[in-house]
Each structure stands twice: as structure tokens, then as C-alpha cells.
Amino acid sequence: GAQIVWFRRDLRVHDHPALTAAAEAGDVLPVFVVDPAFEDAGVPRTAALRTALAALHRATDGALIVRSGRPEQVIPALAAEVGTDAVHVSGETTPGGRRRDARVEAALDVPFVATGTPYAVSPGRVRKRDGEPFRVFTPFSKAWLEHGWRAPAELPAGTRWVRRAEGEPLPEPPETSAELGWASEEGALERWHGFLDDAIDDYDTARDRADLDGTSRLSIALKLGAVHPRTLLADLDRVAPSRSAAAQRSLKRYQTELAWREFYADVLLHHPRSAWRDYGDQLRGIAYDEPGELFDAWCEGRTGFPFVDAGMRQLLAEGWMHNRVRMVTASFLTKDLHVWWPHGARHFLRHLADGDLASNNHGWQWTAGTGTDAAPYFRVFNPVLQGQRFDPDGDYVRRWVPELRHIAGAAVHEPWRVPDGAAHGYPERIVDHKAEREEALARLAAVKR
Ligand code: FAD
Numbered sequence: 001g002a003q004i005v006w007f008r009r010d011l012r013v014h015d016h017p018a019l020t021a022a023a024e025a026g027d028v029l030p031v032f033v034v035d036p037a038f039e040d041a042g043v044p045r046t047a048a049l050r051t052a053l054a055a056l057h058r059a060t061d062g063a064l065i066v067r068s069g070r071p072e073q074v075i076p077a078l079a080a081e082v083g084t085d086a087v088h089v090s091g092e093t094t095p096g097g098r099r100r101d102a103r104v105e106a107a108l109d110v111p112f113v114a115t116g117t118p119y120a121v122s123p124g125r126v127r128k129r130d131g132e133p134f135r136v137f138t139p140f141s142k143a144w145l146e147h148g149w150r151a152p153a154e155l156p157a158g159t160r161w162v163r164r165a166e167g168e169p170l171p172e173p174p175e176t177s178a179e180l181g182w183a184s185e186e187g188a189l190e191r192w193h194g195f196l197d198d199a200i201d202d203y204d205t206a207r208d209r210a211d212l213d214g215t216s217r218l219s220i221a222l223k224l225g226a227v228h229p230r231t232l233l234a235d236l237d238r239v240a241p242s243r244s245a246a247a248q249r250s251l252k253r254y255q256t257e258l259a260w261r262e263f264y265a266d267v268l269l270h271h272p273r274s275a276w277r278d279y280g281d282q283l284r285g286i287a288y289d290e291p292g293e294l295f296d297a298w299c300e301g302r303t304g305f306p307f308v309d310a311g312m313r314q315l316l317a318e319g320w321m322h323n324r325v326r327m328v329t330a331s332f333l334t335k336d337l338h339v340w341w342p343h344g345a346r347h348f349l350r351h352l353a354d355g356d357l358a359s360n361n362h363g364w365q366w367t368a369g370t371g372t373d374a375a376p377y378f379r380v381f382n383p384v385l386q387g388q389r390f391d392p393d394g395d396y397v398r399r400w401v402p403e404l405r406h407i408a409g410a411a412v413h414e415p416w417r418v419p420d421g422a423a424h425g426y427p428e429r430i431v432d433h434k435a436e437r438e439e440a441l442a443r444l445a446a447v448k449r
Pocket residue numbers: 207215216217218219220222223257258260261262264321322323324326327330348352354355356357359360361363364367
């Protein structure tokens with residue numbers, strides 16, 4: 001009988017352990033379920049998903065079928081229809097994904113076979129000597145590296161796809177200005193090979209510069225599983241011996257960033273509540289303000305702080321934001337506007353094409369000071385100094401904030417010092433950073449007392 005492969009966060013055919021397992025067992029019927037739970041994913045993420053699906057449809061020679069509905073109804077119905085021997089999936093480790101899979105497995109009368117996960121090392125595998133999960137990144141990453149991972153899985157030559165006449169067409173991507181070229185498997189691999197050929201050698205120094213294209217931009221592909229991190233890790237090992245010592249530091253650095261992604265997935269598995277609540281209790285009882293007009297100004301990139309506004313506008317325009325600017329904008333919301341991080345995290349998830357519960361919500365907590373390796377709460381980013389340092393010529397700000405394009409060079413970070421700085425309608429600063437920093441520290445002191 002046919003082997004169903006139910007695709008979820010694994011929209012690719014290369015290095016796909018579950019697909020390999022299915023292909024070794026028989027003919028493969030690839031299916032994707034448009035789950036009503038996706039409805040709140042936001043336009044950029046939905047568009048990215050559909051771009052990756054179209055590519056998967058091509059990669060399976062048009063065999064991929066799409067059905068809409070609740071997976072616990074759709075998958076068992078399809079299994080009965082085709083008389084399948086088994087339903088294969090990549091293992092899921094998020095709280096919602098695990099609950100969904102348990103419902104589907106319970107509704108099936110054939111085996112539900114999970115092979116691999118969207119991570120190089122399955123979340124839950126890496127533990128402290130006493131068996132407890134890690135609570136801090138650096139020791140986790142050492143243990144993760146020691147644990148190691150398997151080589152990429154080969155799809156057996158001659159994999160046979162089951163072809164079915166199906167009514168439901170592939171869902172079209174919605175209209176969006178988000179950058180989606182790297183959301184498909186072929187686009188992601190092309191981007192990765194280009195990045196690996198030259199740009200990665202400077203990654204260690206360029207990655208923090210908001211004005212440069214110094215990062216891989218593979219977060220969307222990793223989110224959708226258009227590429228498996230193991231593929232990337234194997235390539236890093238392969239090219240390392242031929243690179244300079246400085247370049248090898250960059251390769252190592254890239255590996256460490258992938259480890260952050262794996263760490264946060266591990267944290268979410270062990271502490272599902274940390275998705276929307278403070279992971280640590282270091283700020284228990286601290287006073288926050290309800291999101292109001294200032295929050296709206298932050299969402300729309302009208303805070304009057306150029307580096308913050310550039311980031312928030314890049315998010316709305318591209319469905320992506322540079323990591324350094326994610327930290328600065330998140331810090332601004334929590335420390336300058338005193339708004340609890342879940343409000344900001346929700347806004348990010350709605351607009352990021354790479355929006356990922358584990359990485360986003362723990363990244364927010366890191367910045368807010370409630371997370372695992374939380375930056376100490378009293379360390380408050382200065383949005384102007386951050387801009388001057390990580391966008392030294394102001395190019396990033398001018399790219400995203402057209403009202404400031406008349407200001408040359410780094411002066412763009414302080415338009416209030418430029419005589420005609422607001423000539424094109426750029427807003428005044430909505431808060432006084434120095435005063436709000438003091439306010440944040442006073443609120444901290446109140447709970448520490
Ligand atoms: P690169 O620098 O090329 O890094 C390669 C890959 O490593 C990334 O694609 C990503 O998978 C992983 N990675 C890098 N940095 C981190 C990190 N700090 N934490 C976890 N994984 C990391 N990343 C998401 O994938 N989805 C999110 O929703 C998300 N939200 C964030 C929210 C905040 C407030 C912060 C501070 C960070 C967030 N990140 C998120 C992490 C990081 O900003 C992005 O992964 C990165 O900017 C993606 O760009 P890139 O692919 O070019 O990264």
C-alpha cells in the first residue's frame with residue numbers, strides 16, 4: 001500500500017528523514033493539510049508557506065495533494081481512502097504541534113511514524129548529567145555539539161510518487177511585499193550556496209551590522225523546513241578545512257546561531273508555558289503599562305528614534321527584521337515604553353515571515369530580562385548609540401525611513417540635532433530615553449526591595 005507523508009514544518013525533499021523512511025517502505029503519497037489553526041499566522045508567513053508549498057509540488061512531480069480541514073479528520077479519511085500502510089511525519093515538538101499529532105494518531109488505525117524533527121538534535125535529547133534540561137545556553141551548546149547529529153538523509157533513487165486526481169488546487173500566496181525568494185527549497189539552497197561561497201567568511205563581524213546583507217536570511221526556510229539545519233551543519237564542516245582561521249571563526253559562529261534555534265526549541269519542549277509567560281521569576285511583580293498610543297507608534301515605526309523606526313518599518317515591509325534591530329526594538333518596547341513583552345512578541349509573530357514561537361518568544365524574553373540567559377534587566381539599550389554603532393553611516397535608516405533621506409551620514413540617527421531634521425514630517429521622540437531608563441530602573445528596584 002501507499003505510504004502517506006504528511007508534510008508540516010518540513011517542506012522539502014532533500015535531507016528529509018521521514019520521506020526517506022516512507023520511500024524505503026513503498027510508494028509515497030505526499031499531502032499537506034491546510035489547518036484552520038493557521039488562520040492567525042499573518043500574511044507574510046502565510047505567503048511564505050504557500051511559496052514553499054508550490055516548490056514542494058514541483059519537487060514531487062506534481063504529486064503533492066492539498067486538503068483543508070482539521071488534521072484529525074483529514075488524515076484518517078485520506079488514509080482510509082487510499083488504504084495506506086502508514087502515515088509518516090517529521091516529529092513535532094511545539095506544544096500545539098504535539099497535541100495535534102496526538103489527536104491524529106488516536107484517530108488512525110494504521111501506524112503514525114515520526115522520523116526526525118526540524119532540528120539537528122531532537123529537542124529533549126540534550127540533557128545535563130543529572131538528566132535535567134539545560135537552563136542556560138552555553139553549557140547546552142557544548143553538550144549539543146558533543147551529542148552531534150547524523151549526516152543528511154538521502155532520498156532513495158527511484159522514489160515513486162502516488163498520483164491522485166484531486167480537486168483542491170494549491171492555495172495561492174496572498175499579496176505581500178515580504179521577501180519570499182528564499183522560502184522555497186530551491187531558493188533557500190541557492191541562497192545558502194551563495195552565502196557559503198563568499199559572504200559567510202565575514203559573518204562573525206558583519207552579522208551585527210544592520211546596513212549590510214551580512215546574514216544568511218535562511219530563517220524563513222528553517223521555519224518552514226525548506227532546508228534542514230543538518231544540511232547546513234554538514235556543509236559548514238565540509239568547507240571549514242579550506243578556509244582561513246578568521247573565516248573558520250565565522251563558520252563556528254554560524255553554527256552557534258543554529259544552536260540558539262535548537263536551544264529555544266528545547267526550552268519550549270520542557271517549559272511550554274514559557275511561550276507566553278515569563279520563563280524566570282526574576283521580574284515577578286514588576287509594573288508594566290497597558291499598550292496604548294505609544295505602543296501603536298512603536299508598531300507603526302513612528303517613535304521618533306530612527307533606528308527603532310527603521311526596524312519596525314522593515315518588519316512591516318519585508319516580513320523580516322535584522323537580529324540586532326529585533327533586540328533594540330524589543331528593548332525599546334519593554335524598557336522605554338514599559339510594555340510587557342508578549343504584546344510585542346504577538347506583533348512580531350503577526351508580521352514576521354520567519355515568525356517562530358520558540359525563537360521569537362524566547363528572543364523577546366532574553367531582551368526583556370525574563371528569559372533563560374536573560375540580559376540583566378538594568379542593561380538598557382540606548383537606541384541612538386545602537387544605531388550609530390550598527391548602522392555607522394545611517395544607510396539602514398535612510399533605506400526604511402524616507403522622511404530622513406535628506407540627512408547624510410550618521411547624523412540621521414539624531415535628526416533633532418539637524419536644523420531641518422523634521423522637514424519631511426519625521427515625528428518627534430515620543431519619550432525621553434534618559435528619563436524612561438531611570439523609570440525602568442526604578443520599577444526594577446521596587447520589586448528587588
Ligand atoms: P543568520 O544570522 O543568518 O542566522 C542563521 C540562523 O540561525 C537563523 O536563520 C536562525 O534560524 C538561527 N538564529 C540566529 N540567531 C538566532 C537567535 N538569536 N535565536 C534563535 N535562532 C537564531 N528567529 C526566528 O527564526 N524567528 C523568530 O520569530 C525570531 N524572533 C526574534 C525576536 C527577537 C526579539 C529576537 C531578539 C530574535 C528573534 N529571532 C527569531 C532570532 C534572529 O533574530 C533571527 O533568527 C535572525 O535575525 C534571522 O535572520 P538570518 O536567517 O539572516 O540569521
